[in-house]
Amino acid sequence: MLVPSPLMSTFVEARNIPSHVAIIMDGNGRWAQLRDLPRVAGHREGSRTVRRMVRACRRLGVKALTLYAFSEQNWERPEIEVDALMELLREFLLSERDEILGNGIRFNAVGNLGRLPGLVRAVLEPLKEASRDNDAMTLTLALSYGGREEIAAVARELARQVKAGEIDASEIDAELLHRRMPSLSVGDPDLVIRTGGEQRISNFLLYGLAYAELYFSNALWPDFSEHDLHAAIASFQGRERRFGLVGQDPRLLTIPPQARAANG
Ligand code: IPE
Ligand code: IPE
Ligand code: MG
Numbered sequence: 494m495l496v497p498s499p500l501m502s503t504f505v506e507a508r509n510i511p512s513h514v515a516i517i518m519d520g521n522g523r524w525a526q527l528r529d530l531p532r533v534a535g536h537r538e539g540s541r542t543v544r545r546m547v548r549a550c551r552r553l554g555v556k557a558l559t560l561y562a563f564s565e566q567n568w569e570r571p572e573i574e575v576d577a578l579m580e581l582l583r584e585f586l587l588s589e590r591d592e593i594l595g596n597g598i599r600f601n602a603v604g605n606l607g608r609l610p611g612l613v614r615a616v617l618e619p620l621k622e623a624s625r626d627n628d629a630m631t632l633t634l635a636l637s638y639g640g641r642e643e644i645a646a647v648a649r650e651l652a653r654q655v656k657a658g659e660i661d662a663s664e665i666d667a668e669l670l671h672r673r674m675p676s677l678s679v680g681d682p683d684l685v686i687r688t689g690g691e692q693r694i695s696n697f698l699l700y701g702l703a704y705a706e707l708y709f710s711n712a713l714w715p716d717f718s719e720h721d722l723h724a725a726i727a728s729f730q731g732r733e734r735r736f737g738l739v740g741q742d743p744r745l746l747t748i749p750p751q752a753r754a755a756n757g
Contacts, residue, residue: 503723505553509730511683514550515559515705517697518543520689520713527713533577538715540585547589547632549719551596553726557631557679561697565605565639579610582636586616593620597629603675604638631679638676640699647673670700677701684729686722688714704736 518539525535543560550558563578593600600620609617647670654660671677676698682705685698690711694702708725710717733742740747 503720503727505723505726506730507554510554511706511726511729512555513557513559513680513682513684514555514726515561515682515685515698515701516546517561517685517687517689517695518714518717519687519691519695521715523689524713524715532574533581535713535715536574536578536581540581542714542717543585544589545719546717546722547592547598549722551598551630555630557633559603559633559635559676559679559682559698561635561638561695563604563636563638564696565608565637565642566696568608568637579613582634583613583616586613586620590616590620590623593624593632594627597627598624599627599629599631600624601631601633601678602636603633603643604636605642606636608637633676633679635676635697639696640676640694640702641696643674643676644670644700674700681705684708684725686710686725688712688717688721704734706732706734 521535521539522532523535524538525532528534543562546560547558562582567578568575592598602617602621606614606617650673651660651665651669655662655665677700681701681703682698685694685702685705686708687693688710690709690713692709698705706729708728710721710725712718712721733740733747
């Protein structure tokens with residue numbers, strides 16, 4: 494079955510929806526700059542896009558959506574911007590609470606959450622708790638998050654356990670590390686989308702990215718539409734994931750057109 498996108502030009506196959514979609518929501522500042530507005534206006538508009546994308550992913554049947562909302566490195570931005578982002582985060586959590594609970598969404602957050610202001614944690618923790626048994630979709634916000642910091646935290650805890658004699662160092666393997674990564678409790682990301690035109694990872698989900706499909710969109714996050722999301726998913730659906738094995742796809746879909754032309 495095909496689900497037509499709003500503009501009817503991209504078709505998403507209903508049976509091959511990525512289970513875990515992760516998004517690096519970038520471009521809010523530039524969106525505002527283009528309009529001679531303060532950066533915070535871009536962040537406000539960006540939070541509207543978050544709302545739309547949560548709805549769109551739920552409609553498509555995505556099981557887990559992870560959104561990179563604030564990196565550990567973003568704390569170094571000007572105080573006025575950091576404060577505005579924290580306020581917007583609090584507003585978002587308050588205004589979305591009913592929709593999250595009403596739609597059976599489990600809300601989660603990963604990152605160095607202890608660094609968040611008390612006013613944010615005061616709304617974040619209760620929402621996490623109230624939604625813990627929901628299973629329609631897991632919405633995870635990566636907040637004060639860094640992929641390297643997450644790996645370091647897991648390594649630190651494992652070292653502590655080895656020292657305490659709780660586990661043996663020989664038990665530490667890639668799978669154990671994976672099980673310990675809070676960002677991967679919903680499984681590896683299948684599709685990672687970055688908006689805003691940059692083609693980099695910026696310290697997001699480093700451990701889980703091993704075999705993720707990457708998709709870069711030039712749309713600035715406030716402009717990212719349901720149609721753009723469908724285009725990203727359609728691109729994912731046209732790829733053959735090989736996980737280090739040998740390709741099986743007889744349609745040779747994964748030979749880039751230029752390479753096909755160059756090889757007759
Ligand atoms: C992404 O938009 C939001 C956060 C990082 C908090 P930016 O604020 O990075 O926007 P640009 O990249 O400067 O346009
Ligand atoms: C990545 O965007 C972080 C988030 C989207 C939260 P940045 O704007 O912080 O990343 P760089 O500076 O372009 O690498
Ligand atoms: Mg940016």
